[in-house]
Amino acid sequence: MTLKDKTTVTFYNGLTTIGGPMIEVAYNDSHILFDLGEVYRPELGLKLEDEDFETLIKYQLIGDVPDFYDEKVTGKKIDTDRWKHSAAYISHLHLDHSKALNLLDPSIPLYAGPNTAYMLPALNEHGDFLLPAAGHDKTYTRDIIAAEYKKPIEVGEITMEIWPSDHDAYGATGLIVKTPDKKIAFTGDIRLHGYHPDWVHEWLQAAKGSDMFIIEGTGVSWPERKQESSEEFTGPKNENELTEEIIRLQNANPKRQITFNTYPTNVERLLRIISDSPRKVVLHAKRAHLLKQSLNKDFPFYYLPGEAKFDDLKPELEVSYDDLIADDHQYLWQAVANYDQLQEGGLYIHSNAEPLGDFDPAYKPFVEQFAQRGIEYLALRCSGHADEAELKEIISEVQPKLLVPVHTLHPELEENPYGKRILPERGQIVTL
Template identity: 80%
Template sequence: MTSKAKTTVTFYNGLTTIGGPMIEVAYKQSHLLFDLGEVYRPELELPDESYHTLIKNQLIGDVPDFYDPALTGKEIDTGRWQHAAAYISHLHLDHSKALNLLAPTIPLYAGPITAQMLPALNEDGTFLLPAANHAKNYTRPIIAAELRQPLRVGDITFTVWPSDHDAYGATGLIVETPDKKIAFTGDIRLHGYHPDWVHQFLAAAKGCDMLIIEGTGVSWPEEKHDDQSEEFTGPKNERELTAAIVDLQRDNPERQITFNTYPTNVERLLRIISDSPRKVALHAQRAHLLKESLAKDYPYYYLPGEKIFSDLKPELAIPYQELLQDDHKYLWQAVANFTDLQPGGLYIHSNAEPLGEFDPAYQPFVAQFADKKIEFKALRCSGHADEKELKEIISEVEPAILAPVHTLYPELEENPFGERILPERGQTVTL
């Protein structure tokens, strides 16, 4: 006898935007939600980031029976849903910022690094949205999922797989109901430090009934060949990027060299530290983040007047003045006071903030280096699969149904192995 129960997938948010996917898989009285981010749209200039404002502006999904009743004013229907869980794929804000809005009674899972780093990133309450009835810097419990080990929520089994993205500890997800298998890539690429992990995840997803795939890399078709164009001579992958930073140090033995990276791209920073011929000094804030989340100690400095972190070892502190005068010993992370740097020096901007041309802060930021006769060098590497890699990912999985999300042009991703759907916001697909 076949059961009449069906597996459903509901696409609540993050479909034709970059980021903010919120998707629910349900079977009988069990359901699982992933991810819990907020769509990034600063141009809306919202008056606040309250639950109702975010719902009204579609920055989070209007997902029933998952959010904290203290925010929604509606009780969770525990008669309908006896088993509920949520998962976040990685620590970027468009996948994690709304995690405190999840009902406290529903367990939240993430890969171990994500689970460990989020409370540290939110230590001063500026990273995540606040939870109801808690201090601003509260981070709700996140269960560190054992990688590659099946977890259960009622009739649903889900497995967290290590993957690769420019967020440290990024993971992908495989969800199994009694008769269907669904894979969710999270954010993914094949040109990072761990393509082997990605291939293992894709092999485990092979032949699934539905592959929910991100498509950031096909969001700007007019710039499709950007990475191959004549003017693009930058690194093609993370290894080349680290090597380029090492080469710049070797080629400039007597020159002040500074750099900056994005806080959540921890692995790039760790590689820069381990591979650099110069001693790498971090701004104290960043050293503190690594100490808090990974229990690792690195040389650091304070800008004048900054608060002291009690967990940083005093013997690793380097005086700021020593860094300002240095031209050969240090590669150090510059985060402010750029006009104090030496004329003729080199600053490497490696996907640090401001991130790029789309940010109005970017041009003035770059211009200040020219004014001071400091060379500004942007060394970037994308966290996302490009068009070619997306095709490769799809062909490794051969899904029955492909559901592209997290892209401005989902129609640019195709499925030679079966159906391709373009889900509408709020649409439920029955498998």
């Protein structure tokens, strides 16, 4: 229940988990919801087809949010007498912020930054990315409105502004919400060590003095790791250093096979590697197809033996797999399989690609296969999230009246020297 003539904020999910924030802002007969992701809990062993609405609610993978989900999914009608104006927003395309977007009622507009809006349908082309929409084929992705950055979107008495931000998901954004008497800002996922700290600072300025500042806190989730990481960490400190290291490795190894892989949704890192590399960068056809579908960009590509062809890739850009396997100087290419065919003495750069890390049982055998083959395995990582110091800096730029840390295992580790802080429980309504 929400109060009329007051701004209320209800925290439905994603508070003490990494990901899955679902938060509603309401004022009179207007309300908005952000984000529409699913908490990632691989230990449950659920397959996409097991994830019906009851299961998602039972395991708290999504919030039990009234009056936003499709009636065909919940069996409950939306109260259109109570709510005259509704909209939803997703901050970026990571699954813990987007996977449940097809559950949103088709009559409610969903907004996102343009890159997020264009890439999600391409990522879900095979129906294996998002949860399915009721009454549609699993490859369907509901309409996502590509919002113009910073331009107010009116939802009855509430306005939303979508600002470009920085995270390891291409086109990540932050949100500023204004009701007739309050200003609320939501970071989505955020960092200051990516390619666009200037964009982040600009939106933090716009968020300055917010009545409520909802901030992610992934970077303070593992305080026990702080000590070891500061002592042992020698890798790149930011995205620019990471790209520079990949360039340096090519220059330092003029006669050596060099392959790499990155995460599909970290498009910007890949675009930088392509543009800055002295070698010609060749992508696996599936990745080239994703970039063609979502950005309409063409890059050199290859097929593994026997793979089906994509009809949107330009044949003149194809490089033969045999040429790549035999090459030791011309190409930097994306290796995704058949690692046993790579050259002994070569270098493979694993840059936040899958398997992502030690927590995945597939990681150790993946790494070991390179050593067995005499190939150097190099993990070059850069986090998508602000660390403790960056979170402090972000909070100091906004100086909020009320701070609400979410999306973290330890919300109590984020403090607000400029005002109050609350650590809401799931389902808690905060009246501003």
